[in-house]
Amino acid sequence: SATASFTHSTELAEGTWYFRVKAADAVSNESSYSSNGSVVVDTTAPSDGSISYSDGFTNSASVSLAVSDGTDSGSGIDNESRIAQKRSAVLSSGACGSYGAFSTISVSGTYPSFTHAASSGFCYQYQYLVSDLAGNLATFGGPNTIKIDTGNPTAPGTPSTSTPTADTTPSWSWSASADTVSGLTATPYTFQWSQSSSFASGVSSSTSDTASFTHSTELAEGTWYFRVKATDQAGNDSSYSSSGSVVVDTTSPVISGASATPSANGAVIAWTTSEASSSLVDYGLTSSYGVSTTEIDIAPGVTSHTVTLSSLVACTTYNYRVVSRDESQNQRTGSNAVFTTAGCVGSATVEAQSNATVSPSSGGSVTLPVGNKNAVVLSVEASSTPQEANFQIKQLEKAEVLSVAVLPAVSYQVIGSHVYSFSAAVSVSDSVTSFSRSVSVQMAYELAEIPAGVDEGSLRIYRWNGTAWAELSGCVTDRSARLVTCSTTQFSTFSLMGQLYSGSGLPPAAFQAPSIPAAGFSIQTDAVTQNRMAVLHLEGGSDAVNMSIDSSPDFAKAGQQAYQKSVSYDLCQGAAECLPGAYTVYARFYTSFGQPSSAVFARVVLEDATLAGISHVSQEEGSGFAALLARIQEITVKIEELRAQLRALESSRVLNRTLVQGMEGEAVRILQEALAEYPEIYPEGMITGYFGPLTRQAVQRFQLAHGIVASAQDSGYGIAGPKTRAVLNSL
Numbered sequence: 001s002a003t004a005s006f007t008h009s010t011e012l013a014e015g016t017w018y019f020r021v022k023a024a025d026a027v028s029n030e031s032s033y034s035s036n037g038s039v040v041v042d043t044t045a046p047s048d049g050s051i052s053y054s055d056g057f058t059n060s061a062s063v064s065l066a067v068s069d070g071t072d073s074g075s076g077i078d079n080e081s082r083i084a085q086k087r088s089a090v091l092s093s094g095a096c097g098s099y100g101a102f103s104t105i106s107v108s109g110t111y112p113s114f115t116h117a118a119s120s121g122f123c124y125q126y127q128y129l130v131s132d133l134a135g136n137l138a139t140f141g142g143p144n145t146i147k148i149d150t151g152n153p154t155a156p157g158t159p160s161t162s163t164p165t166a167d168t169t170p171s172w173s174w175s176a177s178a179d180t181v182s183g184l185t186a187t188p189y190t191f192q193w194s195q196s197s198s199f200a201s202g203v204s205s206s207t208s209d210t211a212s213f214t215h216s217t218e219l220a221e222g223t224w225y226f227r228v229k230a231t232d233q234a235g236n237d238s239s240y241s242s243s244g245s246v247v248v249d250t251t252s253p254v255i256s257g258a259s260a261t262p263s264a265n266g267a268v269i270a271w272t273t274s275e276a277s278s279s280l281v282d283y284g285l286t287s288s289y290g291v292s293t294t295e296i297d298i299a300p301g302v303t304s305h306t307v308t309l310s311s312l313v314a315c316t317t318y319n320y321r322v323v324s325r326d327e328s329q330n331q332r333t334g335s336n337a338v339f340t341t342a343g344c345v346g347s348a349t350v351e352a353q354s355n356a357t358v359s360p361s362s363g364g365s366v367t368l369p370v371g372n373k374n375a376v377v378l379s380v381e382a383s384s385t386p387q388e389a390n391f392q393i394k395q396l397e398k399a400e401v402l403s404v405a406v407l408p409a410v411s412y413q414v415i416g417s418h419v420y421s422f423s424a425a426v427s428v429s430d431s432v433t434s435f436s437r438s439v440s441v442q443m444a445y446e447l448a449e450i451p452a453g454v455d456e457g458s459l460r461i462y463r464w465n466g467t468a469w470a471e472l473s474g475c476v477t478d479r480s481a482r483l484v485t486c487s488t489t490q491f492s493t494f495s496l497m498g499q500l501y502s503g504s505g506l507p508p509a510a511f512q513a514p515s516i517p518a519a520g521f522s523i524q525t526d527a528v529t530q531n532r533m534a535v536l537h538l539e540g541g542s543d544a545v546n547m548s549i550d551s552s553p554d555f556a557k558a559g560q561q562a563y564q565k566s567v568s569y570d571l572c573q574g575a576a577e578c579l580p581g582a583y584t585v586y587a588r589f590y591t592s593f594g595q596p597s598s599a600v601f602a603r604v605v606l607e608d609a610t611l612a613g614i615s616h617v618s619q620e621e622g623s624g625f626a627a628l629l630a631r632i633q634e635i636t637v638k639i640e641e642l643r644a645q646l647r648a649l650e651s652s653r654v655l656n657r658t659l660v661q662g663m664e665g666e667a668v669r670i671l672q673e674a675l676a677e678y679p680e681i682y683p684e685g686m687i688t689g690y691f692g693p694l695t696r697q698a699v700q701r702f703q704l705a706h707g708i709v710a711s712a713q714d715s716g717y718g719i720a721g722p723k724t725r726a727v728l729n730s731l
Helices: 398-402 619-650 666-676 693-705 722-730
Strands: 015-019 037-041 050-052 056-058 062-068 077-092 108-110 113-117 122-132 137-141 146-148 171-173 184-194 204-208 212-214 222-232 244-248 255-262 267-277 280-284 302-309 317-325 331-333 337-340 350-358 364-370 373-380 389-396 412-427 430-432 434-444 460-464 469-471 473-478 483-490 493-499 522-524 533-539 546-550 566-570 581-590 600-606
Touching: 050 122, 050 137, 062 077, 062 122, 077 113, 204 212, 255 317, 255 337, 267 317, 280 302, 302 317, 317 350, 350 412, 364 389, 373 389, 373 412, 389 398, 398 412, 412 434, 460 473, 460 483, 522 600, 533 581, 666 693, 666 722, 693 722
Parallel strands: 056 146
Antiparallel strands: 015 037, 050 062, 062 113, 077 122, 108 113, 122 137, 122 146, 171 212, 184 204, 184 222, 222 244, 255 267, 267 302, 280 317, 317 331, 317 337, 350 364, 350 389, 364 373, 373 434, 389 412, 412 430, 412 493, 434 483, 460 469, 460 493, 473 483, 522 533, 533 566, 546 581, 581 600
């Protein structure tokens, strides 16, 4: 080189090269070589360096970077050349936007660990730059992307569910949370439930990937509270929502006091429940019901329920049951009950009833049992009605019916309590009253039900047509079976009646005892008297004509006298001597037909007037004397009672009331025994206690034999009336 410098024109291979130089003068004198210089030729950047950091979402803005320079076999690493760079993109709804260019960042820390203060809402990628001493620059990056979100999601809406509810595994729903940066995690919702409103105890929890949840484990009855929070992909939690609540109620309302208040064409059904609930009534002609009212009182519910049924049929029996459902849909159904609409004849009370559904294709029967017998049997032929009908029999209170449906004449008498309403309902609002075929009506009776003087052979069934009683057609009386069977093609109110014997000439009152006064038959007098002539105040009733007063209950010494409300009565009955003591006075009252009332009595203490005036007896002596007198009076009363019992025993076989055919009992038996004493009068001599045709014929013979009647045309022929009884008693 002509100068003290040199540039290689041929590339040197990598490695260490040595270089020396010498000088030559003009005359070619050369110097010695210089000492060696050296150069390291290095064209390769460092290798195997790295940078590492977290991949994915994080809720920390401080990013930790771990770097490594790698190796450089040439010139070696330049420790002063280390550089960290980043590039970023906007993080939105969990996705990274477009990245910008890498730029150098400031980091804190010392090699090999550094920290970068990043910003929330961005995605970051990092690279690491390092040079060797030869200036060869190496760049190390990686596949990771860190997504930074330090903000919380919005809180979920308040959870809600149907409440109250009978569902022990209710389903909840709520307004979803939002997170515009990292977005919600795959299972974002964590919820809690407890019976503590503050969630202080008994807390259970679970998770859900949607804004809804259904319990898989049953909740106990009571109030439960439920709250929920959300988590985003960076792990940030929202605050808990406001608490929702649910009342779990699996208990049905308790029904009590169900009642029906019927009218002629409707009824008001009322009941109470233990909690607020709805109101509904099932009703119909049978316990299968078939009709339901519209459910009311659903929201809000009530505890006092009233439902009105309308368009019903008068004097018809209905089945019903009440139904209530609380707000949790728990339903309670009451037991079956019945009511009968008003509108029976005379607004009569129903005393017994039965019913049966009869098909038009096959017909059928309805029976009303009373006691140990079937009192009424209705036999319905096929095709009697155009459709299926519920046939009902109701026994009505006799007096209430007869207050409106007056008997045809005074000679007609109702047998026992045989007054009935017959009906055939085809729906809850309609009934059939006329039939295309005759309905057989059979009524059973007992002899004891036949009023005195009524001819058993005259028994018939009658129908009230709204204005009068009409006898049914084809009536047959089976006296041995004691059944009356008739036919009808119309339904209304029916009665079994009979007529007084046509030959008796006596009204019904002839066989009836005196009517009982409101306060009852009575004798009122002074309990203690000094006068043997006691003043008696008597109450014998409105139809009392005569009376008997005696000292014994058999009235052996007393005849009849005109009835008076106040009379004087000699306690000793005319005896010269009337001793102090206790006396019993008996009285009995009679109608104009001689029918007696029951006997009544009063007790009177007769004091000795001379003893009553003693005033100088000492207290002790007076006390002893009074006790002795009281004992004497007690013994006297007992003796008199025993005498009365003896007289009653002696006179117990006396006939004391009118007897006619159709009657039965002990009085008839006494009559038959008296007649049987005369074989020519009563050759059959049957002692049955029943006044039948044979007994009547015996009475007729007795009357003719003793001149009580002159012929069979005389009034009272065959009746054991007052004259006949007087003769029999005298014998």
